[in-house]
Amino acid sequence: MTAIVTGAGRGFGRAIATALRETGRTVVGVARTPAEGLPYDMVTADAADPAVALALVRRHRPRVLVLNAGVIPAMGPIDTLDWADFERNWQVDTRHVFEWTKAALRLPLAPGSVVVAMSSGAALRGSPVSGGYAGAKAAIRFIAGYGADESTRRGLGLRFATVLPPLTPATELGRAGVAGYAARNGTAPDYRVTVTADQVARRVLDVIDGSGAYTEEVVAG
Numbered sequence: 001m002t003a004i005v006t007g008a009g010r011g012f013g014r015a016i017a018t019a020l021r022e023t024g025r026t027v028v029g030v031a032r033t034p035a036e037g038l039p040y041d042m043v044t045a046d047a048a049d050p051a052v053a054l055a056l057v058r059r060h061r062p063r064v065l066v067l068n069a070g071v072i073p074a075m076g077p078i079d080t081l082d083w084a085d086f087e088r089n090w091q092v093d094t095r096h097v098f099e100w101t102k103a104a105l106r107l108p109l110a111p112g113s114v115v116v117a118m119s120s121g122a123a124l125r126g127s128p129v130s131g132g133y134a135g136a137k138a139a140i141r142f143i144a145g146y147g148a149d150e151s152t153r154r155g156l157g158l159r160f161a162t163v164l165p166p167l168t169p170a171t172e173l174g175r176a177g178v179a180g181y182a183a184r185n186g187t188a189p190d191y192r193v194t195v196t197a198d199q200v201a202r203r204v205l206d207v208i209d210g211s212g213a214y215t216e217e218v219v220a221g
Helices: 011-022 050-060 088-106 133-154 172-185 197-208
Strands: 002-006 026-031 041-044 064-067 114-118 159-164 214-218
Touching: 002 011, 002 050, 011 026, 011 064, 011 197, 026 050, 050 088, 064 088, 088 114, 088 133, 114 133, 114 197, 133 159, 133 214, 159 197, 197 214
Parallel strands: 002 026, 002 064, 026 041, 064 114, 114 159, 159 214
Antiparallel strands: none
16 A cells, blocks of 8 residues: 655654554655655655646555645744745645645545645644744645545545644744744743654544544644
């Protein structure tokens, strides 16, 4: 059984891909930056490119698809950002979930396949120092739900899920967020880890092994 994990070179993606490999699955990781020494195959590519999504889905026909790719948002109060800063996560995080969901439905993947979209707790609560990040992650929730609806409507038998981890300095993005909030509040950054990448990976595995056309999992910090 093959799994594809986007953003698999670091952070949550690396932990999720490693955990999937440990279950005996064949894992293909996708990342824009080359990564070596990982216990799974890596493809260096832009996950937000629709041609990449379609080609890899056709080639590997994964039974598990984890959509985790993203960029670190520009950090600062809303009036310090320009539009290019604000839209950064829409162009990568949200677009790649859109493109891979589209590919999974159009191929389609085999019945029983599961598509997991990695969102964020910011999608529920907002994130005033990271521009469009929270909105981009909220849109990911909707896309996954739309995918589930279309699968059910067409009788495809695909499962979709959204996982919403909290801000945690266990990842590079999380450390940037902690620093951004500290700068805004005039306090020292607190880099104590409350949720690890491995804990998030285990919750993703639980979702993959679950049931139901659509599942939403909030990982508490």
